[in-house]
Amino acid sequence: MNNFFEQLSNKQTIIHELDTRVKIISVVGFILISSSLQSFLGLAVGAAFLMIVLKLVGTPISPILRRLAWILVFGGALIALFPFITPGKEILAWQLGTLKISATQEGVDKAILLFLRLLSAVLAVTLLNATTGFREVINGFRKLHMPNILVSIIEFTVRYFFVLGDELTRMKLARKARGYDLNQSIINRKALMTITQLIAVLFIRSMERAERVYCAMLARGYGGVGSNGEHRPVKRSERVQMADILWGIGFVCFTLSIKLLEAGGIIG
Amino acid sequence: MVNCIEVRDLFFSYEDGTQALKGINLDIEKSTRVAILGPNGAGKSTLLLHFNALNLPQAGNVYVEDLEVTKKTEKLVRTKVGMVFQDPDDQIFSMTVREDVSFGPLNMGLSPEEVQARVDSALKAVRIEDLAEKAPYHLSYGQKKRVAIAGVLSMSPDIIILDEPFAYLDPRGKCSLLEILDDLSQKGKTVVIATHDVDLAAEWANRIVVIQNGKVLAEGDKSILIDPIVIEQADLEFPTVTKIFLEFPSHERERFPMTIKEAITRIKRMSNYYR
Ligand SMILES: Nc1ncnc2c1ncn2[C@@H]1O[C@H](COP(=O)(O)OP(=O)(O)O)[C@@H](O)[C@H]1O
Ligand SMILES: [Mg+2]
Numbered sequence: 280m281n282n283f284f285e286q287l288s289n290k291q292t293i294i295h296e297l298d299t300r301v302k303i304i305s306v307v308g309f310i311l312i313s314s315s316l317q318s319f320l321g322l323a324v325g326a327a328f329l330m331i332v333l334k335l336v337g338t339p340i341s342p343i344l345r346r347l348a349w350i351l352v353f354g355g356a357l358i359a360l361f362p363f364i365t366p367g368k369e370i371l372a373w374q375l376g377t378l379k380i381s382a383t384q385e386g387v388d389k390a391i392l393l394f395l396r397l398l399s400a401v402l403a404v405t406l407l408n409a410t411t412g413f414r415e416v417i418n419g420f421r422k423l424h425m426p427n428i429l430v431s432i433i434e435f436t437v438r439y440f441f442v443l444g445d446e447l448t449r450m451k452l453a454r455k456a457r458g459y460d461l462n463q464s465i466i467n468r469k470a471l472m473t474i475t476q477l478i479a480v481l482f483i484r485s486m487e488r489a490e491r492v493y494c495a496m497l498a499r500g501y502g503g504v505g506s507n508g509e510h511r512p513v514k515r516s517e518r519v520q521m522a523d524i525l526w527g528i529g530f531v532c533f534t535l536s537i538k539l540l541e542a543g544g545i546i547g
Numbered sequence: 548m549v550n551c552i553e554v555r556d557l558f559f560s561y562e563d564g565t566q567a568l569k570g571i572n573l574d575i576e577k578s579t580r581v582a583i584l585g586p587n588g589a590g591k592s593t594l595l596l597h598f599n600a601l602n603l604p605q606a607g608n609v610y611v612e613d614l615e616v617t618k619k620t621e622k623l624v625r626t627k628v629g630m631v632f633q634d635p636d637d638q639i640f641s642m643t644v645r646e647d648v649s650f651g652p653l654n655m656g657l658s659p660e661e662v663q664a665r666v667d668s669a670l671k672a673v674r675i676e677d678l679a680e681k682a683p684y685h686l687s688y689g690q691k692k693r694v695a696i697a698g699v700l701s702m703s704p705d706i707i708i709l710d711e712p713f714a715y716l717d718p719r720g721k722c723s724l725l726e727i728l729d730d731l732s733q734k735g736k737t738v739v740i741a742t743h744d745v746d747l748a749a750e751w752a753n754r755i756v757v758i759q760n761g762k763v764l765a766e767g768d769k770s771i772l773i774d775p776i777v778i779e780q781a782d783l784e785f786p787t788v789t790k791i792f793l794e795f796p797s798h799e800r801e802r803f804p805m806t807i808k809e810a811i812t813r814i815k816r817m818s819n820y821y822r
Contacts, residue, residue, distance in 0.1 A: 414642040435640060488637065495638040498599050498630040499698060500622065500654035 292336045295410045298523040299419030305527035306407045312534040313399045321537045322395035328533055329402040338409045347401055354397045361393065362386035413437065439492075443485055450477060551577045551706055551737050552598055556607035559593055567593040569761035570607070575754070577705075580732050581739045582752035586782040590761040591741035592633070595708050598739070599630040611706070626655060629699035631709040635691035644670070644686075644694050645679040651702040662701075669701035673727055689720035696727065706737045713747055725751060745772060749786040749805040757781045773803045 294302075313325045334340060362371075367385030407416065420430045552575040559568040567590045575581055583591050596602040597609050600621035609616040611624050629651075632638045641647035648669055652662040670676045673693040678686065683694055692712070699707060712728075713721050728751065731738050742748060748755055749772050757765040757777055765777040772778070773789050785793065786805045792813070793803065804810040 412642075414646060417642070434642075437642075439640070491632070491634070491637040492640060494596075494601050495630075495632050496640075496650075498601060498625060498632075499651035499702065500625050501650075502622070502654065 301523040301527040305530045308531040361390040553610040558606040581754045582748035585758035600624040629704035633710040635695040639683045665701045669697040
């Protein structure tokens with residue numbers, strides 16, 4: 280993982296020291312339950328709860344928010360469409376010639392709801408990241424008997440993300456050195472061609488690298504996809520403790536109680 | 548002397564039809580320091596991959612410690628031969644150095660204690676004990692190279708193969724890699740490197756195999772590095788030291804020096820002669 284999370288995950292709080300499996304399951308549980316919430320208030324309370332926990336484990340909130348902004352840009356683009364594609368009571372309308380574009384109240388509500396769900400999910404994963412080293416998370420997946428091939432894919436993706444990033448930087452630099460301006464508008468046909476080629480070459484290079492990586496793994500006795508890690512017995516001290524489970528249950532119960540309040544019609 | 552690698556009439560073509568190896572014959576003796584020397588594209592890497600059973604012979608045979616390299620023996624062969632790849636980024640993929648170095652031993656099915664012990668001694672052998680918990684991708688190139696070597700040493704192979712190990716290393720990095728390789732030979736390991744660097748071959752190896760265009764052009768001790776016919780046919784050059792001495796007529800009918808040490812001895816002797 281990047282430096283930021285790696286440093287955070289080296290801190291020591293109760294949550295840092297919880298069993299990784301419990302953390303993974305409770306975060307997944309939290310996300311599942313909170314994304315089934317229907318009310319703005321319930322979702323907002325859930326998100327606020329996560330923020331508080333993040334703060335308690337010593338995470339500086341502002342860099343997290345900055346990171347969040349990036350992720351939300353992608354989700355946000357989709358969400359912004361909702362008001363215009365959901366049928367319902369019109370609250371805004373433009374007439375563009377024969378084309379009529381209108382936003383509906385139902386659409387806006389749906390968009391806000393989606394946004395809050397995305398926010399909760401991202402915050403929950405952030406909490407896992409900030410309190411658990413990436414290696415730990417990977418081991419946790421393994422111990423939870425997640426199929427090895429999936430775990431390996433996650434591990435390699437993260438690892439090679441950096442290698443590919445380096446490669447891309449080098450390629451961009453080399454183009455710049457030959458007088459190519461990276462910041463020019465991509466409407467320009469030539470620029471578009473260059474970018475397309477850059478991506479194509481990056482793709483081919485990654486394929487070739489993947490092959491070399493696989494060779495290097497075989498050279499060190501790797502028995503093929505899926506056999507990695509089978510020699511890692513779970514030590515007794517790695518057994519889940521009751522305390523871990525209680526913490527996990529407490530965490531999930533928080534969203535569960537919001538869910539119950541909502542179902543009982545008390546909030547929402 | 549006992550051979551630990553034998554290659555007989557080895558041919559290999561890539562899928563696109565490139566004939567990379569065209570009948571290689573080669574013996575590597577136990578506990579030697581071998582430099583496989585040749586220009587780019589000569590077939591060095593292709594040959595090395597056969598020693599580790601990553602390439603299987605298409606025609607001919609490869610024997611590693613009397614074991615024929617085939618599909619059946621590939622796993623066993625890989626425990627005997629450790630291969631360090633040219634680009635450490637191809638080889639290192641775990642989240643911490645320690646974890647990466649334990650990859651091989653874990654694949655061998657060793658006990659956790661044994662793995663731990665091997666990792667520690669491998670890290671010590673390449674002098675990076677202090678980097679054990681670091682993330683490999685933040686390390687310098689030279690450090691990554693050492694992690695890659697440690698990742699192979701932890702499997703305790705008798706034969707260690709390195710493809711262009713000195714490429715891109717700074718002078719300090721080269722120096723410490725040479726020391727590491729010296730340590731390995733002192734422990735009785737067979738060390739084989741592929742390189743196009745004649746100077747390094749001259750300084751380090753005690754056995755030279757010159758490859759050109761998929762064939763062995765010459766094989767022998769270091770004296771073949773100053774054989775004009777071999778050097779020209781192989782598209783290589785004389786060692787730098789030798790190039791200097793080529794300018795001076797040899798008074799004694801003795802071979803030209805190749806290494807800095809030999810040069811110093813010779814210069815001392817020459818200055819006595821002129822005095
Ligand atoms: N994956 C490949 N596919 C096709 N041709 C290859 C491949 N790898 C190497 N070659 C070709 O095989 C020949 C020998 O290459 P190689 O063994 O890498 O040489 P060296 O390591 O001595 O520079 C070269 O002509 C090279 O172009
Ligand atoms: Mg090569």
